[in-house]
């Protein structure tokens with residue numbers, strides 16, 4: 001009944017729902033069921049529950065409906081939809097509610113032939129998903145999770161209970177059992193924050209400032225995984241930095257549309273995915289009609305600005321500068337001094353095979369609080 005999508009077993013007695021329990025074999029919840037999930041029986045038995053299709057019989061807005069048989073409802077809907085599908089299916093705009101069946105309804109719309117389908121999506125979650133895709137290549141929260149088995153330090157932003165209820169309960173239990181540290185950043189010490197090892201009562205709407213201050217400290221201290229950024233991210237992509245250029249602010253591309261990097265050994269541009277490329281992460285490069293900087297250079301210029309120093313944001317965040325610096329140091333210590341190596345072969349996007357995986361066991365879980373504020377769309 002929520003975005004967690006826990007598996008359930010529904011037990012019947014005399015053909016009626018008697019009780020609901022968590023499905024012990026389900027990968028999401030492993031048998032755990034929250035009160036809302038148990039209360040699904042109330043929804044099922046509610047006298048207000050729709051039990052068949054309704055057709056409006058009074059004027060629009062009058063609230064007068066009559067129940068009609070499924071056959072009649074389907075014939076009516078088909079009479080509306082079939083001509084559209086036969087002639088111009090894209091003229092169907094299909095919008096559904098937040099009923100957790102959007103995979104199915106979206107698939108239905110695709111089969112119908114319209115690209116014009118959507119469903120309810122809270123800005124809180126959509127912003128998180130978009131930011132995850134832009135920064136890490138995939139949305140997280142309900143579509144992924146911290147590595148609960150290996151995380152040694154977790155930063156937990158905001159509420160999170162309402163959208164990741166049972167999985168995060170199970171995960172936090174694992175962290176606590178292993179002695180991993182949980183730091184909660186939330187204006188109110190509520191819900192999961194109550195079991196955090198440290199709680200930072202941040203001023204609402206300043207999560208982004210706090211995170212950029214952490215980035216500022218980490219960058220200043222050189223605690224950045226440059227090798228990872230260079231090899232596996234777009235941190236080395238060149239951005240047109242000439243304000244007079246028509247492509248100012250955009251990635252530089254070759255004639256085939258591939259983004260370019262500056263190769264440190266050959267002293268020229270190469271496509272970003274060239275297996276031989278040794279991309280530069282910093283510098284300014286003159287490229288004929290324009291000049292360009294790698295993404296990481298622009299990031300460093302922006303975030304090493306004193307405006308992002310802990311001392312500059314402390315008062316607005318309501319968190320002492322010494323605390324921000326200490327959290328950054330803890331983060332760096334876990335990421336770099338307590339890194340883990342997993343014996344897991346993998347192949348990167350250039351086709352290079354690696355026998356092991358390097359893990360930096362810091363995890364961040366964020367839901368409301370980081371994205372639902374006025375400064376949303378940040379990770």
Ligand code: SF4
Pocket residue numbers: 001002003004005006029032033034035036037038164165166
């Ligand atoms: S967390 Fe609760 S309400 Fe959400 S899917 Fe799981 S059991 Fe249902």
